[in-house]
Amino acid sequence: xxxxxxxxxxxxxxxxxxxxxxxxxxxxxxxxxxxxxxxxxxxxxxxxxxxxxxxxxxxxxxxxxxxxxxxxxxxxxxxxxxxxxxxx
Numbered sequence: 001x002x003x004x005x006x007x008x009x010x011x012x013x014x015x016x017x018x019x020x021x022x023x024x025x026x027x028x029x030x031x032x033x034x035x036x037x038x039x040x041x042x043x044x045x046x047x048x049x050x051x052x053x054x055x056x057x058x059x060x061x062x063x064x065x066x067x068x069x070x071x072x073x074x075x076x077x078x079x080x081x082x083x084x085x086x087x088x
Contacts, residue, residue, distance in 0.1 A: 035070070042068065045088075059084070 037047060042057050047068065050056035059066045059079075066079035066088065077085055 038070070 021087065039057075043049065045059075046061070047057035047059045047066070052060060053069070054068045057068045061084075064079065064081040064084065066081060066084050068075065068077045068088065077088055079085055
């Protein structure tokens with residue numbers, strides 16, 4: 001990795017490396033990291049992940065159903081509760 005232009009490093013620190021704490025776009029594992037964070041967030045608001053299709057999330061509450069499915073860079077949200085769909 002090259003040091004970005006304009007970044008000044010002291011000579012005594014020139015052999016040190018930095019550890020990335022976040023995934024970067026363009027890396028092979030970035031979609032997996034994004035989906036992992038997305039899954040955690042969507043489960044936190046009450047959706048359950050389907051066992052048959054891991055990209056499908058369903059929330060059932062008081063007779064109302066919301067389904068959300070993710071495919072590559074698209075997301076489809078459907079259900080019989082317009083307020084919940086709008087909030088999502």
